[in-house]
Each structure stands twice: as C-alpha cells, then as structure tokens.
C-alpha cells in the first residue's frame with residue numbers, strides 16, 4: 001500500500017501525489033568535470049538538435065578562454081543534474097560577452113533559471129572589472145533581457161537568424177565575488193510570478 005502511494009498512484013478515495021521533480025537549483029561557475037561535460041551536452045541538445053544552428057557540435061575557440069556557468073538541480077541539497085548553462089568571456093579591455101545561454105526544455109519558465117544564470121554571468125564579470133557587458137541575443141528573447149534591465153544597441157543577423165546586440169545595465173548587477181557558490185533559485189509555485197531567488 002505504501003509502495004503504491006510512493007509511486008504516485010491515486011488510491012481509492014485518496015488524492016494522488018504529484019510526480020517527483022527537483023525544486024532547488026544552484027547557479028554557479030563550473031568547477032567539476034561532470035558539470036562541464038553535461039553543460040556541453042545540454043548546449044548540443046539545444047543549439048544543434050532543437051534549434052539546428054550548428055551541426056554536431058557548437059563548441060568554438062571562445063570556449064578555450066570562456067568561463068562556463070551551470071545551473072544544477074539539487075535533491076536534499078545534493079547536486080543532481082545540469083539543467084542550464086551560459087558562458088562569459090572578456091573580449092577587449094573591460095568589455096565582456098555572454099553567450100550560449102541554454103536551459104533544459106523541461107525546466108524553462110520553471111524557476112527563473114535563465115534569469116539567474118544571466119544575473120550571475122553579469123555580476124561575476126562585474127566583479128572582475130567588467131565595464132561593458134554585451135550579448136548577441138536571439139530576437140525572440142529580447143523581452144526577457146529587457147525585463148532584466150538590458151538595452152538594445154543594434155539589430156543584426158547572425159548564423160542566419162535575427163539577433164539583437166544588447167547591453168546590461170551594470171547598476172542592476174552588483175559585483176558577485178563568490179561565483180563558485182553562486183546563487184540559489186527555487187521552483188516557482190504555480191500562479192506565482194514573484195522571484196524567489198536568493199544569494
């Protein structure tokens with residue numbers, strides 16, 4: 001009887017349980033090999049298979065110098081799976097770029113994972129002396145970045161797709177000097193739009 005209940009099946013006259021899903025996510029700079037490997041797999045799933053922008057592999061020379069960030073789902077505080085990623089790199093002087101932002105399809109609009117990856121990307125670059133933080137944003141995502149205090153600098157076509165060159169308003173991204181610990185964000189309760197992310 002307990003086994004059936006744990007499996008999530010409704011018993012006669014009882015309420016069925018929701019299927020299990022992680023509810024806590026740590027957004028951090030990548031430190032472990034498995035995190036980096038899963039982040040590359042997620043990028044291939046999103047940019048090669050889902051979006052078809054690259055064939056086979058999306059890695060390029062920027063990966064040699066970029067800092068990778070990951071969003072890791074946690075169970076009882078223990079890391080479980082990489083569900084999001086982005087990378088940052090210094091371009092020239094104090095100009096930094098963010099790129100390859102991706103969240104697993106099952107976790108989109110779920111716990112502000114993309115928004116928190118953006119927050120740590122910009123805030124950790126800011127701590128390293130970044131004075132200008134830019135990204136070539138796929139045009140369908142411009143409303144997301146505008147809501148996070150980014151400005152449009154130009155419209156452009158990259159890799160055959162419409163993009164916007166956008167710049168973060170650094171005043172909204174105080175320097176983060178603990179990027180290996182990063183931020184924690186939680187699943188949004190259904191119908192609740194307010195942020196629950198915390199440093």
Ligand SMILES: CC(C)(COP(=O)(O)OP(=O)(O)OC[C@H]1O[C@@H](n2cnc3c(N)ncnc32)[C@H](O)[C@@H]1OP(=O)(O)O)[C@@H](O)C(=O)NCCC(=O)NCCS
Nearest residue numbers: 101102103108109110112113114115137138140141143144
């Ligand atoms: C873009 C992407 C990273 C967003 O990640 P996400 O985890 O779903 O985003 P979040 O949950 O943090 O979104 C934060 C808020 O922005 C909203 N939002 C998310 N994507 C949006 C979009 N494209 N347009 C408008 N609003 C958006 C969410 O609904 C949420 O709203 P709320 O504050 O009212 O709750 C994800 O959709 C993705 O991986 N897409 C495919 C790859 C891609 O497009 N990469 C970006 C290249 S520039």
